[in-house]
Amino acid sequence: MESQEGSSGSQLHVVMFPWLAFGHITPFVQLSNKLASHGVQISFLSAPVNIQRISSSLSSSPLIKIIPVHIPAVDGLPPGLGCTADMSPALADLLKVALDKMQPQIESLLIDLEPHIVFIDFVQHWFPSIASPLIRYQNFPFRSLRSCLRSLLLTNVSKQCENCLTLLLLKSCDEMEGPYLDYISKIYGKPVLLTGPLVPEPPIDKLEEKWEKWLQKFPAKSVVFCSFGSETFLQDEQIKELVLGLEQTGLPFIAVLNFVPDGGGDSNVKLKIAFPIGFAERVQDRGMVHTGWVQQQLILAHDSVGCYVCHAGLSSVIEAFMNDCQLVLLPQRGDQFLNSKLVSGDLEAGVQVTRDDEHGHFNEEDLCTSLLIMGNGKDFLLKKYIQDSFITNFVAEMKRIVN
Numbered sequence: 001m002e003s004q005e006g007s008s009g010s011q012l013h014v015v016m017f018p019w020l021a022f023g024h025i026t027p028f029v030q031l032s033n034k035l036a037s038h039g040v041q042i043s044f045l046s047a048p049v050n051i052q053r054i055s056s057s058l059s060s061s062p063l064i065k066i067i068p069v070h071i072p073a074v075d076g077l078p079p080g081l082g083c084t085a086d087m088s089p090a091l092a093d094l095l096k097v098a099l100d101k102m103q104p105q106i107e108s109l110l111i112d113l114e115p116h117i118v119f120i121d122f123v124q125h126w127f128p129s130i131a132s133p134l135i136r137y138q139n140f141p142f143r144s145l146r147s148c149l150r151s152l153l154l155t156n157v158s159k160q161c162e163n164c165l166t167l168l169l170l171k172s173c174d175e176m177e178g179p180y181l182d183y184i185s186k187i188y189g190k191p192v193l194l195t196g197p198l199v200p201e202p203p204i205d206k207l208e209e210k211w212e213k214w215l216q217k218f219p220a221k222s223v224v225f226c227s228f229g230s231e232t233f234l235q236d237e238q239i240k241e242l243v244l245g246l247e248q249t250g251l252p253f254i255a256v257l258n259f260v261p262d263g264g265g266d267s268n269v270k271l272k273i274a275f276p277i278g279f280a281e282r283v284q285d286r287g288m289v290h291t292g293w294v295q296q297q298l299i300l301a302h303d304s305v306g307c308y309v310c311h312a313g314l315s316s317v318i319e320a321f322m323n324d325c326q327l328v329l330l331p332q333r334g335d336q337f338l339n340s341k342l343v344s345g346d347l348e349a350g351v352q353v354t355r356d357d358e359h360g361h362f363n364e365e366d367l368c369t370s371l372l373i374m375g376n377g378k379d380f381l382l383k384k385y386i387q388d389s390f391i392t393n394f395v396a397e398m399k400r401i402v403n
């Protein structure tokens with residue numbers, strides 16, 4: 001019998017070109033892994049500074065190649081940077097300017113690579129004009145449905161981009177949000193292709209000893225993990241309410257709290273300033289507070305972790321589903337509000353923290369109450385054969401388009 005790899009996509013060559021932020025890079029990596037396992041050749045473009053982290057999560061398939069791209073000089077953008085995680089929002093805007101200056105470089109790469117399809121992101125509004133003479137199927141902005149809706153409503157950049165696109169590619173499936181997908185296809189007037197929710201493979205690295213040792217002190221499913229993704233930062237007031245809410249539950253917890261990267265100030269000092277008086281001492285036996293990057297998937301996969309308080313970034317939500325963690329959602333911006341509504345409403349798979357209607361504030365009681373409620377209803381999406389069928393259908397659809 002012919003293998004699935006051999007039969008579904010051996011002739012396709014796809015270029016991945018995500019925006020230089022890990023919230024964007026990660027789903028492109030997950031899609032690359034799944035497509036390569038279905039026989040699709042992948043060329044993955046990113047800045048040199050991101051290559052190490054990208055290669056640690058890309059599968060070792062010979063079909064996947066990472067191609068470093070040079071970040072052109074822009075006044076005010078320090079050389080060597082190439083990821084929003086290291087920058088303030090103002091610098092991230094300059095990185096978008098640098099990306100615009102990459103057009104000649106990308107054009108010559110496309111001439112060399114000769115891909116069938118290029119997946120771009122919301123920032124490369126110039127891409128269709130350079131790509132159209134070179135490849136037949138220019139681009140699909142690979143985004144979640146909610147990001148698409150947001151950009152449709154709020155950004156002109158995506159509007160410029162959207163007019164030149166062949167199709168839209170969404171990290172979603174009919175089972176999650178069929179009626180909304182029909183709606184978006186109608187309002188854009190474009191066909192929509194679906195990847196499914198891209199449930200990632202379990203990571204191959206091991207959890208750092210510091211976390212393992214701490215987590216193993218607690219019973220199964222008792223620890224609350226709390227983090228806000230790669231680029232969402234709480235205000236000091238919100239941090240106060242959050243940690244007081246965590247304290248009030250009496251449960252053990254890990255809270256990962258970061259601050260807007262602005263090149264100044266020590267994050268640990270900022271944390272101390274944000275904490276309520278006496279908090280650190282009161283929770284020292286059952287609370288861990290961390291600032292910086294953590295091995296999120298491995299923490300969520302730990303037996304002791306049972307609940308995840310997060311910003312409703314879609315990858316984080318899927319990772320919570322994978323690890324059978326209860327979800328408490330505290331969206332902060334953009335698509336996170338829509339993700340949160342979908343998960344807590346339509347899917348009934350989590351609880352959104354109640355907030356006041358006028359300003360969107362939450363308080364410690366709101367958080368504590370949400371933590372004590374349970375959610376359910378996501379198992380369907382995690383089944384392996386369902387996952388495979390999403391990608392098989394998607395590859396077949398791409399082949400139909402390019403042939």
Ligand SMILES: C[C@@H]1O[C@H](OP(=O)(O)OP(=O)(O)OC[C@H]2O[C@@H](n3ccc(=O)[nH]c3=O)[C@H](O)[C@@H]2O)[C@H](O)[C@H](O)[C@H]1O
Pocket residue numbers: 022023024026147227228229230231232256292293294295296297312313314315316317319333334335336
């Ligand atoms: C498109 C953009 O994605 C953003 O996503 P963000 O990166 O914050 O969150 P996730 O999608 O959960 O992705 C975050 C990813 O980073 C991983 N991670 C994060 C922090 C850490 O310390 N360690 C980790 O391993 C995590 O495991 C997940 O895979 C926002 O929603 C934004 O609104 C949206 O427009």
